[in-house]
Amino acid sequence: MRNLILYRKIFVLTLVIVLSVFGISDIGYSQFEKNTTEDNSAQFDIITTIPELSVDQIYEKAIRSVVWIRTPNGGQASGVLISRELRLAVTNAHVTNKSKRIDVYFPVRNRKGILISDRNFYVNEKNWEVLKELGYYTSGRVIAENFKTDLALISLDGLPETARQIEFSSDFELKMKINSPVEVLGNPGALDLWRWTAGRFQTVYQTENKVEQLHIKADIFGGNSGGPVLNNRGKLIGIVKESDRLMNTLAIPTKYIVELLSTLELRHIFSIKNYTVFSVPYQIKWTEDGTWVQQEPLKPGEGLIHWYTGSSDNIPSGYPQVRFDYVAGDREVTFKSYSVETYSRFFGPDIRDRVGRDMDARAYHFGYDSRTKKLTLYDSEKK
Secondary structure, three states, rough: OHHHHHHHHHHHHHHHHHHHHHHOOOHHHHHHHHHHHOOOOOHHHHHOOOOOOHHHHHHHHHHHHHEEEEEOOOOEEEEEEEEEEOOOEEEEEHHOOOOOOEEOOOOEEEEOEEEEOOOHHHOOHHHHHHHHHOOOOOEEEEEEEEEOOEEEEEEEEOOOOOOOOOOOOHHHHHOOOOOEEEEEEEOOOOOOOOEEEEEEEEEEEEEOOEEEEEEEEOOOOOHHHOOOOEOOOOEEEEEEEEOOOOOOOEEEEHHHHHHOOOOOOOEEEEEEEEOOOOOOOOEEOOOOOOOOOEEEOOOOOOOEEEEEEEHHOOOOOOOOOEEEEOOOOOOOOOEEEEEOEEEEEOOOOOOOOOOOOOOOOOEEEEEEOOOOOEEEEOOOOOO
């Protein structure tokens, strides 16, 4: 049931954004969930008349969605929260660049309510424990990358109470005019974090790869990559990609975020590693009426990831099950089975098909019991 809910949330999130393409651009994700059976036609007429916001209003409304990203190779960039409930953020694929995980920071305010923009506060190890406990510093798992559109989706381990998801607007081509004001939020270069930069919308053009991009005039720097571009109502219209010294900035339209969301696949995964000196043949069965599937013998020191795609409702209680040769070296699979648990994870096509990736699977391992002189299957996550 839990995974049906996850599927529904992804579907609703995608549907809400798609609806914005047709002018229904200001209805919230949670609001749509509550009102799917109601007549909202009058409500839409009212919502679409929302007035323009001042720069200060846009900043205060959106800044809690903006994150600072640090990558394993020392890179720094920006990103934006697109779903609080699913804990999903978006940034550039050239930022994540096939990393498994990245560090993510949300803006913190001091006791006077002033936003702390000094990078040293966030990188100071003395602050990490508190920041992590409150969700302002968290780890993000890269779940999808598309290098053609230069977008990546991040699944966050935690969120602060103050975090809010950005609001989408995907009808910019109909409403944005040349020189319309836009605002860029992000973490440029070595400057203070969570900065605001004013810009002007120029046009939408298509690259040689037939990917649309927004051309914006804005004076931004490298650390702005992955950050949000907002219209004068504070709605997300694009993700910063790159810029030059002449203030020519390129941004990725939000419709490509929708496309990337639609590629996510739910998998239930577990891993087995072999900590013995023997090769271990084993079999896996995912359902009661399923068949035992023979796996390649797991050599000493090796590990493999196994998964089931689809709703967990198709996996009965007590499954999947593993059976294996617990008498070392006789190469016969016993009929004693072990029930294992799985983790449910979303993956984009490029991530889920990446061979050898750890994927944060529920971990088990084969070990040797010197007392019984037999192999057994241990839960690696239980002390």
